[in-house]
Amino acid sequence: xxxxxxxxxxKSSIDAALVRRAARGDIAAFDAxxxxxxxxxxxxxxxxLENDADAADATQEAFVAAWRQLPRLRDPxxxxxxxxxxxxxxxxxxxxxxxxxxxxxxxPAATPVDxxxxxxxxxxxxxxxxxxxxxxxxxxxxxxDRLRPExxxxxxxxxxxxxPVAEIARALGIPxxxxxxxxxxxxxxxxxxxxAEA
Amino acid sequence: MSxxxxxxxxxxxxxxxxxxxxxxxxxxxxxxDQARTTTQQHRLSGLVAxxxxxxxxxxxxxxxxxxxxxxxxxxxxxxxxxxxxEQRRQRLPIGPPGDPTxxxxxxxxxxxxxxxxxxxxxWTSHSTGIHVxxxxxxxxDGTGRFRLELNDRDETIYITTGSHIWIRYRLDxxxxxxxxxxxxxDHGGVGDLMxxxxxxxxxxxxxxxxxxxxxxxxxxxxxxxxxFWIDSESLLVLRLENGTPDPSHPGSLVGEVVALxxxxxxxxxxxxxxxxxxxxxxxxxxxxxxxVEGPSALP
Numbered sequence: 001x002x003x004x005x006x007x008x009x010x011k012s013s014i015d016a017a018l019v020r021r022a023a024r025g026d027i028a029a030f031d032a033x034x035x036x037x038x039x040x041x042x043x044x045x046x047x048x049l050e051n052d053a054d055a056a057d058a059t060q061e062a063f064v065a066a067w068r069q070l071p072r073l074r075d076p077x078x079x080x081x082x083x084x085x086x087x088x089x090x091x092x093x094x095x096x097x098x099x100x101x102x103x104x105x106x107x108p109a110a111t112p113v114d115x116x117x118x119x120x121x122x123x124x125x126x127x128x129x130x131x132x133x134x135x136x137x138x139x140x141x142x143x144x145d146r147l148r149p150e151x152x153x154x155x156x157x158x159x160x161x162x163x164p165v166a167e168i169a170r171a172l173g174i175p176x177x178x179x180x181x182x183x184x185x186x187x188x189x190x191x192x193x194x195x196a197e198a
Numbered sequence: 199m200s201x202x203x204x205x206x207x208x209x210x211x212x213x214x215x216x217x218x219x220x221x222x223x224x225x226x227x228x229x230x231d232q233a234r235t236t237t238q239q240h241r242l243s244g245l246v247a248x249x250x251x252x253x254x255x256x257x258x259x260x261x262x263x264x265x266x267x268x269x270x271x272x273x274x275x276x277x278x279x280x281x282x283x284e285q286r287r288q289r290l291p292i293g294p295p296g297d298p299t300x301x302x303x304x305x306x307x308x309x310x311x312x313x314x315x316x317x318x319x320x321w322t323s324h325s326t327g328i329h330v331x332x333x334x335x336x337x338x339d340g341t342g343r344f345r346l347e348l349n350d351r352d353e354t355i356y357i358t359t360g361s362h363i364w365i366r367y368r369l370d371x372x373x374x375x376x377x378x379x380x381x382x383x384d385h386g387g388v389g390d391l392m393x394x395x396x397x398x399x400x401x402x403x404x405x406x407x408x409x410x411x412x413x414x415x416x417x418x419x420x421x422x423x424x425x426f427w428i429d430s431e432s433l434l435v436l437r438l439e440n441g442t443p444d445p446s447h448p449g450s451l452v453g454e455v456v457a458l459x460x461x462x463x464x465x466x467x468x469x470x471x472x473x474x475x476x477x478x479x480x481x482x483x484x485x486x487x488x489x490v491e492g493p494s495a496l497p
Contacts, residue, residue, distance in 0.1 A: 027230065038225060041221075047217060052218065052222065056221065056225050059229075060232065072240070160213050160214045187203065
């Protein structure tokens with residue numbers, strides 16, 4: 001535990017130094033920050049937008065905005081929450097714009113669970129468990145798609161990127177208590193959606 | 199029957215499978231390319247600093263705070279202005295300042311104890327196609343000595359000291375100082391200072407209201423075709439309007455104080471200059487003490 005804590009402290013210290021350098025205009029330092037956070041931010045944008053191109057554009061817009069505003073960030077330790085919030089806002093703005101354009105995303109039809117179950121009959125027990133797991137993940141994925149963007153974003157931040165609730169709260173611009181409640185509500189909504197899929 | 203909530207591990211795997219694992223390969227380079235050509239914005243200072251925050255809620259809070267402060271400032275300014283106006287309004291009498299005739303008498307008495315001061319009067323005269331404008335400057339030392347300078351052709355100067363009424367004139371040649379002689383003899387010491395004001399009024403005085411002259415509340419005393427604006431504090435005449443009641447000879451005269459300063463004046467103003475040429479002839483008989491309400495010569 002001590003080693004893990006020490007590593008975390010060292011990583012935070014390095015990140016803070018990178019943030020300070022980037023704030024002074026060091027593009028290499030900014031590149032290091034981008035590299036370690038790009039996938040996570042992209043997933044957050046994607047969770048809200050459900051579209052590769054829009055998510056990429058929103059992520060790019062957010063990182064460039066962060067670069068522009070970095071000198072104004074007072075606390076380097078708050079960088080991740082601050083960045084997530086910029087990403088979430090950029091994705092929300094993009095989504096609003098897309099809604100105005102009335103673009104509708106069509107998800108490819110998933111493999112019916114019944115088909116998977118039928119196939120499972122012909123397989124052995126191990127393969128059957130794997131197929132059930134695949135079916136469950138697929139159901140969860142489709143249930144996830146049916147959630148509202150805010151619910152998807154908070155679930156992605158918490159379950160996929162494993163961000164602490166306090167950072168999620170900063171990212172979404174809400175109090176920690178509200179973030180906890182929204183996370184709980186999103187999980188309930190996901191459960192209901194999974195039941196509907198079943 | 200409701201299904202149990204999947205475990206966190208299952209959720210993580212399922213959600214991760216639903217989300218793209220990595221960003222597009224060119225996205226990092228796109229970001230850096232744009233960042234290289236984007237100028238960073240440095241921190242604003244003070245109250246407006248949050249306006250530069252990329253977070254919408256922070257900017258909204260800052261804007262709200264600034265709007266509240268501006269509103270408070272506007273309210274304070276309005277209240278201050280209102281208080282000043284109220285203070286000014288309270289200085290203005292609601293109705294006539296008592297008996298107008300008594301006020302006219304008080305004006306005459308006020309000129310018997312004129313404080314040390316300097317003022318300038320702008321005169322405008324209209325009469326059957328003739329328009330004359332001019333400026334007169336007046337000084338008082340607070341002890342009964344006066345100086346008057348006319349901007350007439352001769353640059354006439356009056357210095358009234360005790361029993362002398364010195365007049366500098368050049369009508370007959372070189373500059374000469376005479377004691378109550380010449381064409382301007384019998385000029386009252388404070389005649390022009392009073393802007394033609396006299397206590398007596400045949401038709402009777404009436405009160406015409408209160409106005410601001412030089413930003414000072416002034417009572418308007420009306421006597422027939424004449425009106426005088428009396429400073430509510432010093433009781434000096436600040437404005438004169440003298441219309442001609444005879445329609446066959448239309449004309450008007452307006453004199454208005456355009457500068458007024460109370461305070462000590464230079465003693466030299468009330469003395470004859472060194473080496474002044476003095477008319478040796480004796481003063482006009484009977485002229486000695488300057489009359490407070492003596493006849494006034496218009497510029």
